[in-house]
Amino acid sequence: MLTELSIRNFTIIDEISIQFQEGLTVLTGETGAGKSIIIDAIQLLVGGRGSVEFVRHKTKRADLEGLFIIDDDNHPVFSLAEQYGITLSDGEIVLERTITNKGRSICRINGKLVTLAILREIGSYLVDIHTQHETQSLMDSSYHIELLDYYDYENIKKTKEEYLSLYNQLLKLKKRYRELSENEQKMAHRLDLLQFQYKEIEQAELQPDEDLKLEKEREQLVNIERTYQAITGAYNALYGENKGLDWLHIAQQSLQEASDYDQFIKNKAEVITNTYYTIEEMTYELRQYIDELSFNSDRLNEIEARLDEINRLKKKYGPTVLDILEYMGKVSEEIEQITNKDSHLQQLAYQIDELEKDAYLEAKQLHELRIKAAKALTNDIHQAFEDLYLDHATFHVSFENNHQRTYGKQPSLHENGYDFVRFFISTNPGEPLKELDKIASGGELSRIMLALKGIFAKQEQMTSVIFDEVDTGVSGRVAQAMADKIHHISNDSQVLCITHLPQVAAMADTHLFIEKRKKEGRTVTTVVELTKAEKIEELSRMLTGSELTKTTIQHAAELLELAQARKI
Structure with a gap:
């Protein structure tokens, strides 16, 4: 999880240090106060595209630093860090990034200078950022097969490892055959x-x-x-x-x-x-x-x-x-x-043929396990759709293989077997199934993404999940359903959420208020953690958007009590 974030000379932020806790943290404040700037800072810290525009006016550089704590010893970031010669002590990872007013970008991980590509690769295992119109892995169809395998990891793991072992041996033999x-x-x-x-x-x-x-x-x-x-x-x-x-x-x-x-x-x-x-x-x-x-x-x-x-x-x-x-x-x-090339080619051809048969059998077993996993995943996602009042939405896992692509010939193999998996959704009865990046936008898309993220957050092993106004365009019972779903995700991963919905804010374990002020003739952004009384005032403001009254404060207090009860 992200435990501490330090930002210096970044857009309108002079210098702030934010302590983050486990569970659900919400960030609220007036429009333009700088909420999304904090998310932008995190995005750059994990390898996002930088620009001199982020450097505060009249300063030479913007500095970002984040401390992550990884409790899971089997988290993939450990093997990745070892691969790049980065020492991790007690599961602590410190990411640093400096952007100069000349456009240079300097990246460090635990004090070691790294390229932006390495920072981005390691950062992709630490933070998953979602906005209303953007998501990372869920929109990428090439990653869908990995998500499906993660979903039923315990059952698929052994077969996949055995297949990969055969497939890698097969690649070596084919390479040798080509060389000869x-x-x-x-x-x-x-x-x-x-x-x-x-x-x-x-x-x-x-x-x-x-x-x-x-x-x-x-x-x-x-x-x-x-x-x-x-x-x-x-x-x-x-x-x-x-x-x-x-x-x-x-x-x-x-x-x-x-x-x-x-x-x-x-x-x-x-x-x-x-x-x-x-x-x-x-x-x-x-x-x-x-x-x-x-x-x-x-x-x-x-x-x-x-x-x-x-x-x-x-x-x-x-x-x-x-x-x-x-x-x-x-x-x-x-x-x-x-x-003795001819005799060796003949021998290699025989070995390739036999190994290919074995690999194909493992790939077939992998395919059958994925079919079962897809059925269970579809049921879970349909249940999540119902929880978010998407009763008419339909989810489908599409299987395509090289057998179909080669018109009846035996399918060719790749690192994931012979399957190509894509997720399709239909949002209304009678509408055709479409790929995720082609479905409706707005509140509907936000709910669909939230449903999927609720299923996959744990499987992806993300330490922190960030939602930037994914609840825009919804209200009423749908807003409460999204609040419940976001809090549910925070049971498995730390969640940071920018929201304008009081229902979501009320479910927070930690509530941070972002405010823009003038200091010595310049605009600065400040971040404070709200007490219970301050939470009630902020929820009241979010409910009405106008002056606070006894009635709105009472409604806000009731909303907070109801939210606490829903979390139990």
Whole structure:
């Protein structure tokens, strides 16, 4: 959910910070007070199109910042953030966007600079904004199949995953088949290249981890002087007159003389004796190592030349010797496939045919599950239509597949099986079914969208849903029905709603009042959270639009009490 929004130098807003709560938050105020400006700010924050017009007059930049808290560890935004190298701590996501008066747009997510495209992609999983004439996913027919699958996710998930696994394998095999089927000249060039690469690696006669061993030996040779000094220093400290071994020998003899009279002394004498012989043996080994130690410039040159050759191969074939050898194996396999192209094509064709049969069976199972889901979805949406007094509206899930598009041939497959799903609606008896973007506008369209959003809000995993005056053009019992539906959506997602309907405002868990004032000769917008008494006054104003009276205040208080009762 969106917990905090900071806006600075944005159109008529000087600087405000708004705390948002869970549930339903309504924003009310006079026309032109700046309610929609706040929604515009959120829309830009999640990747909407910016403009210098948004930068407050006589300022250099507009700054927007929003804090989102994600409680669901399985929310898709986590994997998306990981993909782009964005660190999320405790489910907190901070979106920042700056628009300069020169038209530049600077975007950050949790302090990391990102492109506008990345901001938009992540923002699409956080906020869903709906206006009277605009919606995002519901109007996009290419997204309808995803909505249908989300609707019955538990039943469809496993089959869809199994299908996608088969489909991705099928794509790889078909790609390989196309590559092997390319024209003779191109394949000949490819074979020449592969044979050259194989021969180049083969002639190098690489051994596993050879580079690591050579680098270690080179380090020893380069630092041989330091090694000589270290060993010689240790040897000289231990061996010779009045050196370490001499003093150990003196200590040994001293204790040995009294060892027959005291058990403690006897034990310590044995320890020193053992230590003496151990160190004496070590001095012989140090002496021998010094004698054998020598700087071999020829060997160092050999190592440098060999490492240069290996590094040259690394630049072409892989970061390590093991990677180069692995690449050599793949080259060998591809050479064999090209050389014996016909037999491999025949084998690939068989594998593709068998895999396609399996994928088609999964796609068919997916289609049958979607048919069942479509029936249940249709019933739920018709019930939602009744709740919103759209008794005569009809919803239909249309299935079209490549079988129909190819006139009787077996349907071709795509990432969602072989189905193409579109939602159709008829708003009145006798009228034909139409796609969502072609149905009636105004209050009717608002109710239809609200009904659909009520069904899909939870499935889309949106943290925040925003309604900007979607209740325009309705009144009476329809207004109350829309208020109930909006509050119902807030049970699964945080909802922010700009409204002029008192019925909707009365259902709010949090009521924010937007007001435009003059400050030092300039217009500024302020936002305050209303107390219960202030809510009643605002509802009274919304009911009458004129001066407050005892009667209107009483009606507003009754409306608020009734709304609280409906929420229980």
